[in-house]
Amino acid sequence: MKIGYGVQRVYVATLLGLLGELLEAASTTDPALRAELRGFPEGTVIGLSVLGGPAPLRVRKVGDRLVRLERDDPAVCDLELVFKHVTHAFLVLTFQEGTARAYARSRLVLHGDPALAMRFVRCLNRLEGVVLPRFVARRALKSLPRLPWTEKVAVAARVYGRVAAQALRFAPEGAR
Amino acid sequence: MSTSFFEFYCPVKVVAGFKALEHLPFELRTLGVRRPLLVTDRGVREAGLCAPVEEALESAGLPAPPIFDAVPPDSSTRVVAEAARVYRERGCDGLLAVGGGSVIDTSKAVNVLVSEGGDDIRAYSGTSVLTGRLRPLFVLPTTSGTGSEVTNVLVLVDADAGVKLPFVSQFLLPDVAVLDPRMTLRLPPQLTAATAMDAMTHAIEAFICLSKNPLSDAYATAAIRRIADHLLPVLRTPSDAQGRLELSLAATMAGIAFSNSMVGLVHALGHSVGAVARVPHGVCMNVLLPFALEFNLPARREAIGELLLPLGGPDVYARTPAERRAETTIARLRALRDELHAHTGLPRTLGETRQVRRDQLPEIARLSVDDGALLMNPLDVDVDQALTLLERAF
Numbered sequence: 001m002k003i004g005y006g007v008q009r010v011y012v013a014t015l016l017g018l019l020g021e022l023l024e025a026a027s028t029t030d031p032a033l034r035a036e037l038r039g040f041p042e043g044t045v046i047g048l049s050v051l052g053g054p055a056p057l058r059v060r061k062v063g064d065r066l067v068r069l070e071r072d073d074p075a076v077c078d079l080e081l082v083f084k085h086v087t088h089a090f091l092v093l094t095f096q097e098g099t100a101r102a103y104a105r106s107r108l109v110l111h112g113d114p115a116l117a118m119r120f121v122r123c124l125n126r127l128e129g130v131v132l133p134r135f136v137a138r139r140a141l142k143s144l145p146r147l148p149w150t151e152k153v154a155v156a157a158r159v160y161g162r163v164a165a166q167a168l169r170f171a172p173e174g175a176r
Numbered sequence: 177m178s179t180s181f182f183e184f185y186c187p188v189k190v191v192a193g194f195k196a197l198e199h200l201p202f203e204l205r206t207l208g209v210r211r212p213l214l215v216t217d218r219g220v221r222e223a224g225l226c227a228p229v230e231e232a233l234e235s236a237g238l239p240a241p242p243i244f245d246a247v248p249p250d251s252s253t254r255v256v257a258e259a260a261r262v263y264r265e266r267g268c269d270g271l272l273a274v275g276g277g278s279v280i281d282t283s284k285a286v287n288v289l290v291s292e293g294g295d296d297i298r299a300y301s302g303t304s305v306l307t308g309r310l311r312p313l314f315v316l317p318t319t320s321g322t323g324s325e326v327t328n329v330l331v332l333v334d335a336d337a338g339v340k341l342p343f344v345s346q347f348l349l350p351d352v353a354v355l356d357p358r359m360t361l362r363l364p365p366q367l368t369a370a371t372a373m374d375a376m377t378h379a380i381e382a383f384i385c386l387s388k389n390p391l392s393d394a395y396a397t398a399a400i401r402r403i404a405d406h407l408l409p410v411l412r413t414p415s416d417a418q419g420r421l422e423l424s425l426a427a428t429m430a431g432i433a434f435s436n437s438m439v440g441l442v443h444a445l446g447h448s449v450g451a452v453a454r455v456p457h458g459v460c461m462n463v464l465l466p467f468a469l470e471f472n473l474p475a476r477r478e479a480i481g482e483l484l485l486p487l488g489g490p491d492v493y494a495r496t497p498a499e500r501r502a503e504t505t506i507a508r509l510r511a512l513r514d515e516l517h518a519h520t521g522l523p524r525t526l527g528e529t530r531q532v533r534r535d536q537l538p539e540i541a542r543l544s545v546d547d548g549a550l551l552m553n554p555l556d557v558d559v560d561q562a563l564t565l566l567e568r569a570f
């Protein structure tokens with residue numbers, strides 16, 4: 001079954017919102033993610049957006065955690081990952097294509113410091129490694145994480161996993 | 177259907193071969209440039225490599241170009257600002273880089289300032305920050321390694337913070353690359369070997385990393401074959417102009433390959449060794465290449481095995497059973513390194529560089545995992561794994 005751009009847009013908007021929630025929650029509870037965050041300069045703003053797509057997800061490093069920014073916050077991103085089309089964002093946010101794979105395929109462009117991008121990609125990988133069933137994670141990631149996950153994040157993760165799984169049911173055959 | 181996808185972009189006009197230099201005046205005129213700033217370093221100038229360029233321009237009725245020759249081996253933001261000032265003072269309308277990687281990167285950075293405005297190049301660092309086309313940039317490489325004449329990247333040292341600043345943008349691609357064997361004819365043996373192994377690494381990493389694609393593969397294998405065929409003969413007969421040209425072509429092809437599919441673990445580690453211990457880039461590549469290939473072997477056995485064809489030739493390839501080809505590729509690279517060491521003293525281990533101390537390895541490992549080159553490596557690498565690999569290469 002073919003999934004239209006309009007539906008993909010709705011899913012991408014939802015998944016970006018959930019991803020933001022998940023990042024925020026994980027940054028308060030997951031030791032691995034917190035360790036990674038320590039390398040980010042204070043106040044760093046990171047954005048995930050889609051050309052012509054729904055409102056971008058932006059998070060700011062405050063203290064030792066990540067906080068989502070309101071839609072009207074005028075902050076400028078220090079690092080921005082921009083998907084070239086909603087369909088590419090859909091592929092990544094439903095884990096059909098891992099972040100590194102998507103970058104290798106030029107599905108998105110990076111604006112900003114590559115070292116910061118490496119750290120943020122590790123955060124995303126960490127999240128995906130935990131959120132996803134292993135058979136999906138194996139496809140989306142180069143390697144699987146070794147640490148267990150805490151309860152609070154697991155709840156958000158399950159929500160994300162459910163929405164992503166539902167989106168996948170509509171995904172085109174060739175893309176699965 | 178396969179879900180693969182790739183992009184490939186190389187808008188650089190390559191002008192290569194016998195009397196290539198004398199094509200430069202025509203190329204300048206075609207892009208409407210009358211007064212390029214010639215950017216170079218003192219070593220290149222003292223080696224007499226600017227004189228033939230000036231003569232080629234003057235004999236075609238172009239005025240003698242203003243020259244900026246103060247580019248150091250590791251160029252910095254300060255040097256770029258200084259060169260941009262000279263460009264503006266002398267009313268230049270394009271850039272002409274005559275030199276190796278540092279000179280070419282400096283020229284790209286100067287071009288950013290004189291095209292986009294301002295004096296602080298740091299404002300443009302990072303990926304995809306530039307917003308439009310720059311002034312015409314002509315490149316005459318005097319080494320056969322970096323491939324900078326056909327890449328979309330440049331690296332500078334931030335003179336205040338002491339850190340390296342990367343810049344990535346399609347607008348950094350030069351307009352014309354002129355490959356003339358006269359420019360590399362007197363490159364000293366060890367530098368010839370080190371820069372060729374940098375090019376070799378570009379081609380190999382382009383071929384085995386995540387962004388590999390059919391077009392970059394074609395450039396990568398063609399580059400590897402040329403280096404395998406011509407590097408040792410050129411070291412034996414340094415005046416071999418045809419062999420020199422083949423090495424220049426190889427470096428350019430490898431540059432096209434990795435500008436489109438990027439590099440991986442060897443470069444991530446090598447950048448960090450260079451930053452911490454100031455080992456020249458080509459030496460780092462030569463040292464780390466086989467160790468990083470061994471690390472990537474579990475994920476890339478087939479691709480590494482395919483490299484035996486350009487590296488060892490059809491007979492060796494056909495004689496080697498498919499399941500042994502990857503190991504044989506790495507063994508051949510080690511053998512090549514041994515020969516280079518015998519001919520030129522090019523170091524094969526971090527210890528042999530005599531510039532790296534064992535107690536620096538943890539810091540190098542930490543830096544390496546934040547290097548952008550790791551993103552496209554087929555396997556993830558954590559700090560412990562990087563350290564183990566560095567210990568092995570010591």
Ligand SMILES: [Fe+2]
Pocket residue numbers: 322374375377378443457461
């Ligand atoms: Fe290199």
